[in-house]
Amino acid sequence: MQHSQRNVPPASSPTPCSPAQEVPSARYSKGSTTVIELRQVTKRFLTPGGQSYTALRDLSLAVAPGEFCALIGPTGCGKSTTLSLIAGLDTPSAGTVLVMGEEVHGTDPRIGYVFQTDAVFPWKNVLSNVAAGPLFRGLPKREALERARAWIARVGLAGFEDRYPHQLSGGMRKRVALAQTFINEPQILLMDEPFSALDVQTRTLMENELLQLWSALSASVVFVTHDLEEAIALADRVCVLTAGPATVKGIYTIDLPRPRNVAEIRFDPRFVRLYHDIWEDLRDEVMISYERAKQSS
Amino acid sequence: MSERSNRLEHGESDGAAKAMEADSAILAALTGRRRRRRWLINALRLLLLVVLIGGWELGTRLGLIDPFFWGRPSGIWQQLVTWVVHGTAQGPLWVQIAVTLEEALFGFLIGVVLGISFGVLLGRNAFLAELLGPYIKAANSIPRVTLAPLFAIGLGLGSQSKIALAVVLVFFIVFFNAFQGVREVDRNLLANARILGANRWQLFREVILPSALTWIIASLHTSFSFALVGAVVGEFVGSIEGIGLMIQNAGATFNANGVFAAMLILAAVALLSEIVITALERRLLRWRPTALSEVTL
Numbered sequence: 142m143q144h145s146q147r148n149v150p151p152a153s154s155p156t157p158c159s160p161a162q163e164v165p166s167a168r169y170s171k172g173s174t175t176v177i178e179l180r181q182v183t184k185r186f187l188t189p190g191g192q193s194y195t196a197l198r199d200l201s202l203a204v205a206p207g208e209f210c211a212l213i214g215p216t217g218c219g220k221s222t223t224l225s226l227i228a229g230l231d232t233p234s235a236g237t238v239l240v241m242g243e244e245v246h247g248t249d250p251r252i253g254y255v256f257q258t259d260a261v262f263p264w265k266n267v268l269s270n271v272a273a274g275p276l277f278r279g280l281p282k283r284e285a286l287e288r289a290r291a292w293i294a295r296v297g298l299a300g301f302e303d304r305y306p307h308q309l310s311g312g313m314r315k316r317v318a319l320a321q322t323f324i325n326e327p328q329i330l331l332m333d334e335p336f337s338a339l340d341v342q343t344r345t346l347m348e349n350e351l352l353q354l355w356s357a358l359s360a361s362v363v364f365v366t367h368d369l370e371e372a373i374a375l376a377d378r379v380c381v382l383t384a385g386p387a388t389v390k391g392i393y394t395i396d397l398p399r400p401r402n403v404a405e406i407r408f409d410p411r412f413v414r415l416y417h418d419i420w421e422d423l424r425d426e427v428m429i430s431y432e433r434a435k436q437s438s
Numbered sequence: 439m440s441e442r443s444n445r446l447e448h449g450e451s452d453g454a455a456k457a458m459e460a461d462s463a464i465l466a467a468l469t470g471r472r473r474r475r476r477w478l479i480n481a482l483r484l485l486l487l488v489v490l491i492g493g494w495e496l497g498t499r500l501g502l503i504d505p506f507f508w509g510r511p512s513g514i515w516q517q518l519v520t521w522v523v524h525g526t527a528q529g530p531l532w533v534q535i536a537v538t539l540e541e542a543l544f545g546f547l548i549g550v551v552l553g554i555s556f557g558v559l560l561g562r563n564a565f566l567a568e569l570l571g572p573y574i575k576a577a578n579s580i581p582r583v584t585l586a587p588l589f590a591i592g593l594g595l596g597s598q599s600k601i602a603l604a605v606v607l608v609f610f611i612v613f614f615n616a617f618q619g620v621r622e623v624d625r626n627l628l629a630n631a632r633i634l635g636a637n638r639w640q641l642f643r644e645v646i647l648p649s650a651l652t653w654i655i656a657s658l659h660t661s662f663s664f665a666l667v668g669a670v671v672g673e674f675v676g677s678i679e680g681i682g683l684m685i686q687n688a689g690a691t692f693n694a695n696g697v698f699a700a701m702l703i704l705a706a707v708a709l710l711s712e713i714v715i716t717a718l719e720r721r722l723l724r725w726r727p728t729a730l731s732e733v734t735l
């Protein structure tokens with residue numbers, strides 16, 4: 142358990158992983174084994190030209206209770222699509238998506254989702270934005286506002302309750318989005334590059350904060366990122382996706398000790414070794430994606 | 439370096455006081471410049487008005503412009519005074535204004551409510567939109583003031599026929615804007631609200647409506663002038679009172695000053711309504727960055 146361990150045969154193998162057994166750590170073996178399970182999921186889109194575009198092909202993935210799973214892959218490979226399938230915002234073209242052992246039908250109150258692009262409501266101020274979830278779910282107004290105030294303070298925005306989103310910086314808006322999601326206390330947390338718009342210092346702070354919030358909520362997290370360092374620093378497992386159509390190329394268990402300090406763990410020799418191993422895998426996919434982009438332009 | 443040591447010598451509070459002084463000096467210069475600019479613009483505006491009206495008056499007196507056809511400012515003023523003091527041929531002036539205003543207002547309100555309702559319905563229902571689209575476009579391409587005689591026949595010479603014309607004119611403007619507004623709702627915001635737990639009604643009230651409101655309110659500015667046009671044209675075609683009838687009578691008796699005077703009254707009414715709608719806009723769209731709504735002529 143002291144060093145990285147490759148769970149998956151090389152990318153040429155047709156079935157990249159069999160779910161459930163993918164979680165070796167004892168931490169996840171109690172109770173039900175998976176919270177999220179994608180079985181041979183394929184997603185096709187109809188392009189404006191009338192053709193079909195395959196975004197995901199035979200993607201299989203399992204996430205254990207309380208696990209922090211990072212998805213990493215080249216741009217446009219289908220990471221956001223994967224999250225929207227888990228969230229029930231879209232349906233797979235083939236295969237099944239299971240959440241808590243049941244097939245997904247529509248959105249699920251147990252799931253929280255921090256979107257890749259700004260999704261706070263521009264016509265609500267910070268307080269109403271954060272209180273939106275509890276109010277939608279029928280909590281009395283007083284209680285909802287009280288909880289919202291607590292969460293606003295927790296993400297460091299106390300004093301900004303009356304501001305509208307356009308009066309906040311990008312990083313502050315992201316924090317509103319985080320508070321908006323966390324206030325619902327989701328058991329499953331989907332995060333799509335939540336920190337990519339932040340500067341490095343704020344980002345490190347927020348990453349540490351996220352780890353604390355995560356351990357307090359004991360939620361399962363699927364965290365999409367471009368940044369391999371971020372993936373390794375935060376996750377229990379890093380899942381490398383191939384250039385689109387996405388399928389799982391490799392899964393790496395990150396056995397760095399917790400609690401982790403994101404700022405310092407990057408200098409850990411084990412971190413460096415993991416980074417090196419995963420980068421070998423990821424680099425090929427990034428190159429493929431890059432070549433394609435060059436050709437099509 | 440020298441500045442730094444200086445601050446150390448004099449202490450922090452001294453530096454802060456100096457900075458504040460500089461700040462207020464800059465602020466004073468800025469507000470002074472803005473005030474002078476305002477003053478200049480107002481003076482020039484007044485000058486422009488004097489030149490235009492003076493030129494018109496002078497032209498008629500020098501025989502360059504025939505006052506019988508084109509009126510004369512002093513004559514228009516006299517006409518206004520006569521109306522205010524002695525009333526019009528159909529009765530007191532304020533009654534005429536009230537009648538026309540009432541017709542326009544009812545037409546406006548009914549048209550807005552219908553326009554928003556149908557716009558939202560079709561904007562949310564792609565099937566209905568596709569089904570009814572061609573018919574609505576066809577109806578919109580008809581020059582709708584031509585319906586005035588039809589309404590006069592069907593609804594009589596009372597206010598109903600004018601209200602109906604105003605409704606038809608207002609409806610299409612508001613309808614297309616509401617429709618477009620609903621169509622343009624950010625899909626991310628809808629997805630976010632669903633994830634946070636919004637039901638269909640909450641989705642409509644908290645996301646779709648506020649988002650479409652920008653478009654709807656923009657349409658209200660033009661719609662009120664169209665409601666006024668509807669009322670006046672309806673009165674042209676057949677009525678027993680109202681500003682439209684006053685214009686009609688003035689025209690029939692070759693009283694150019696009377697036409698201009700009535701026009702002036704209509705302009706004043708339209709301007710007042712514009713002020714009310716702008717105030718409403720400010721209130722409802724408080725959340726928006728000011729740049730858009732501040733651009734007013």
Ligand SMILES: Nc1ncnc2c1ncn2[C@@H]1O[C@H](COP(=O)(O)OP(=O)(O)OP(=O)(O)O)[C@@H](O)[C@H]1O
Nearest residue numbers: 186187188194196215216217218219220221222223
């Ligand atoms: N609604 C859609 N219609 C057509 N194609 C789509 C649609 N949504 C996504 N795609 C395509 O599917 C592919 C995967 O998109 P997705 O947003 O999942 O990528 P991603 O991995 O999240 O990329 P990034 O890292 O840049 O956010 C892209 O090539 C995209 O063009």
Ligand SMILES: [Mg+2]
Nearest residue numbers: 220221257333
């Ligand atoms: Mg994405």
